[in-house]
Amino acid sequence: MAVTARPATTTGAPTVEPKVARPRGHRSEFLYFALRNWKFLLGFGCVLFMLLLAMVGPYLTSRAPLAFTGPTDAAPSSTYWFGTTSFGQDVFAQFVTGLRSAFLVGAVGGGIAWVVGATVGFTAGFRGGWLDDILNMITNVVLVIPTLAILIIVAAYLNVHSYATEAILIGLTSWPWAARAVRAQTFSLKTRDFVDVARLSARNTRQIIATELAPNMSSYLLMMFILLFGGAILIGASLDFLGLGPSDQISLGLMMNSAYSASGLLLGFWWWFVPPGLGIIAIVGGLYVMNVGLDEVFNPRLREL
Amino acid sequence: MRRYLARKVGIYLVTFFVAVTIDWAIPRLMPGNPIDRLLSRMQAQPGAEHVLRGYYSKAFGFDVPWWKQYLNFWAALFHGDLGRSVASFPTTVSSMIFGALPYTLALLVPAILLAFWTGNKVGAMAARRKNLDNTVLPAGYVLTATPQMWLGIVLAWVFASTLGWFPVSGAYSLSMQPTWSTEFVWSFLHHWVLPFLALYLVAFGGWAIGMRNMIIYELEADYSNYLASLGAPRKLVRKYAYRNAVLPQITGLALALGAVVAGAIVVEIVFSYPGLGTLTLGAIQNRDYFLIQGIFLFLIVAVLIANFIIDIAYVFIDPRTRLGMQGGA
Numbered sequence: 001m002a003v004t005a006r007p008a009t010t011t012g013a014p015t016v017e018p019k020v021a022r023p024r025g026h027r028s029e030f031l032y033f034a035l036r037n038w039k040f041l042l043g044f045g046c047v048l049f050m051l052l053l054a055m056v057g058p059y060l061t062s063r064a065p066l067a068f069t070g071p072t073d074a075a076p077s078s079t080y081w082f083g084t085t086s087f088g089q090d091v092f093a094q095f096v097t098g099l100r101s102a103f104l105v106g107a108v109g110g111g112i113a114w115v116v117g118a119t120v121g122f123t124a125g126f127r128g129g130w131l132d133d134i135l136n137m138i139t140n141v142v143l144v145i146p147t148l149a150i151l152i153i154v155a156a157y158l159n160v161h162s163y164a165t166e167a168i169l170i171g172l173t174s175w176p177w178a179a180r181a182v183r184a185q186t187f188s189l190k191t192r193d194f195v196d197v198a199r200l201s202a203r204n205t206r207q208i209i210a211t212e213l214a215p216n217m218s219s220y221l222l223m224m225f226i227l228l229f230g231g232a233i234l235i236g237a238s239l240d241f242l243g244l245g246p247s248d249q250i251s252l253g254l255m256m257n258s259a260y261s262a263s264g265l266l267l268g269f270w271w272w273f274v275p276p277g278l279g280i281i282a283i284v285g286g287l288y289v290m291n292v293g294l295d296e297v298f299n300p301r302l303r304e305l
Numbered sequence: 306m307r308r309y310l311a312r313k314v315g316i317y318l319v320t321f322f323v324a325v326t327i328d329w330a331i332p333r334l335m336p337g338n339p340i341d342r343l344l345s346r347m348q349a350q351p352g353a354e355h356v357l358r359g360y361y362s363k364a365f366g367f368d369v370p371w372w373k374q375y376l377n378f379w380a381a382l383f384h385g386d387l388g389r390s391v392a393s394f395p396t397t398v399s400s401m402i403f404g405a406l407p408y409t410l411a412l413l414v415p416a417i418l419l420a421f422w423t424g425n426k427v428g429a430m431a432a433r434r435k436n437l438d439n440t441v442l443p444a445g446y447v448l449t450a451t452p453q454m455w456l457g458i459v460l461a462w463v464f465a466s467t468l469g470w471f472p473v474s475g476a477y478s479l480s481m482q483p484t485w486s487t488e489f490v491w492s493f494l495h496h497w498v499l500p501f502l503a504l505y506l507v508a509f510g511g512w513a514i515g516m517r518n519m520i521i522y523e524l525e526a527d528y529s530n531y532l533a534s535l536g537a538p539r540k541l542v543r544k545y546a547y548r549n550a551v552l553p554q555i556t557g558l559a560l561a562l563g564a565v566v567a568g569a570i571v572v573e574i575v576f577s578y579p580g581l582g583t584l585t586l587g588a589i590q591n592r593d594y595f596l597i598q599g600i601f602l603f604l605i606v607a608v609l610i611a612n613f614i615i616d617i618a619y620v621f622i623d624p625r626t627r628l629g630m631q632g633g634a
Contacts, residue, residue, distance in 0.1 A: 107395065141320045144608060146567060149567075152589070265466060265473070266473060268467065273455070274459065275453070277451070281452075
């Protein structure tokens with residue numbers, strides 16, 4: 001959904017250059033270019049800052065995110081950095097705790113989608129035949145069904161009590177484009193000589209995928225994880241905004257939901273609904289920009305730009 | 306071409322079958338008796354509970370074996386029967402969906418098409434042009450990373466609530482009835498601008514970035530270099546690059562539909578726009594399960610139909626699919 005397909009259109013597929021005899025200095029070469037790529041540095045810095053804020057933030061305030069501690073509808077001040085909600089909750093405490101939920105949903109949801117997508121893609125691409133037909137059919141079916149629609153119906157019947165559950169649901173529905181991409185890359189790699197050599201030396205499918213195919217598209221796999229991570233955060237925010245996430249914890253989507261349903265919009269309580277959106281943009285936008293930077297780092301043809 | 310379309314239709318039929326099965330299975334697979342769970346979550350009045358229980362048992366058809374329930378579900382579906390709404394009782398789910406549909410389409414169709422068209426044009430212009438690229442690229446990334454509902458909230462706050470240029474909510478002035486009068490159309494357009502913008506801007510960013518990257522790849526291709534070395538004007542080379550780069554974008558359009566529909570749902574909620582999104586929220590809040598299930602099925606059918614239209618368009622645009630060569634994702 002949403003979001004899921006959006007990342008697929010935001011980058012062109014980088015071409016995979018097989019690196020059979022990997023020189024020793026390869027990793028440090030990437031590091032060299034990464035540290036000189038402003039897109040990577042900007043995106044990475046942005047995400048890192050938000051991550052630190054998520055980790056440290058809750059310790060900077062003594063107020064619990066859902067406790068009714070302060071005055072109601074207070075604008076940002078030195079005591080309440082981000083102001084308070086209509087119920088007297090501290091928006092800063094909600095924001096930093098919401099960031100934690102966002103990172104949790106991104107890591108778990110994106111991680112599951114990554115594992116499922118890579119497994120399905122490698123298996124379908126490498127084994128081929130009837131297995132490929134079946135996996136491809138499943139991929140196409142899940143790809144067409146709007147992720148949010150299926151999440152709405154599942155979350156409506158299943159009470160979602162934790163962000164981990166929500167993330168698992170997101171991960172299980174947002175993998176198809178990743179599977180497709182990995183399958184296509186595997187197709188183009190599996191006819192190379194070094195894969196034939198591995199086959200001749202009687203290594204099994206799993207070993208060939210793990211030692212020959214995956215290392216040669218590691219950059220692609222890393223970028224795929226980044227996009228899935230960002231996509232999962234966006235879908236999670238939509239679900240929470242619809243009120244389908246856990247209601248006894250706080251997330252950035254739920255903050256927007258409560259600000260909206262308490263008419264914060266009409267009353268102009270901008271400090272309540274602006275930060276959660278900016279937080280999501282900082283994380284997801286940072287991830288996307290970092291991805292472009294990585295693309296240039298891994299793909300020498302893009303570097304001169 | 307016939308094989309290409311037949312394969313696509315095959316996938317869509319399987320998807321439809323799977324979607325209907327999911328729609329049927331989810332209430333039955335969840336732990337516990339669905340009727341008890343529905344009633345406990347509805348917190349109905351004691352008198353109403355008895356009536357509701359009777360209605361649900363009949364509607365789910367639990368008194369017959371499961372395979373017969375499944376067949377009955379399909380039979381009802383082909384009669385256009387998606388059940389009745391619980392919150393606004395005798396109204397059928399299908400009539401509620403069709404009542405909300407025009408508003409959603411009025412937002413979605415222009416947003417999708419305009420964003421696709423302008424996004425691709427701007428993205429293509431930005432590629433390999435330093436100054437434009439340095440503005441389009443960051444703006445595009447910020448826009449794609451923006452949650453649509455948040456953009457909607459901010460637009461409503463700035464342009465409706467603070468500046469008062471546009472109305473905050475609804476699809477037309479509350480004092481009016483939908484007619485084809487000039488005042489009504491004007492009022493409708495006035496209410497339409499902000500939710501449209503929220504959907505349009507986010508989608509625009511995605512297409513602009515996608516096209517910018519595609520054009521760079523195409524301009525590096527052999528045919529571009531060859532054309533340039535023959536002394537073809539830069540404009541002509543770019544024109545050929547654009548025509549090749551737009552093909553994957555059209556495939557991307559089919560993939561992005563689900564995301565745009567999801568965006569429309571949340572944006573409608575922000576503006577209380579009386580389309581499917583607001584209907585969904587009401588259904589979630591009222592625990593109106595048949596309505597949720599009906600909307601789910603309807604959304605999937607709509608996305609399938611849109612996918613099919615894109616596939617047909619692809620046949621006209623990409624000659625390789627017509628000639629039975631490879632092509633088409």
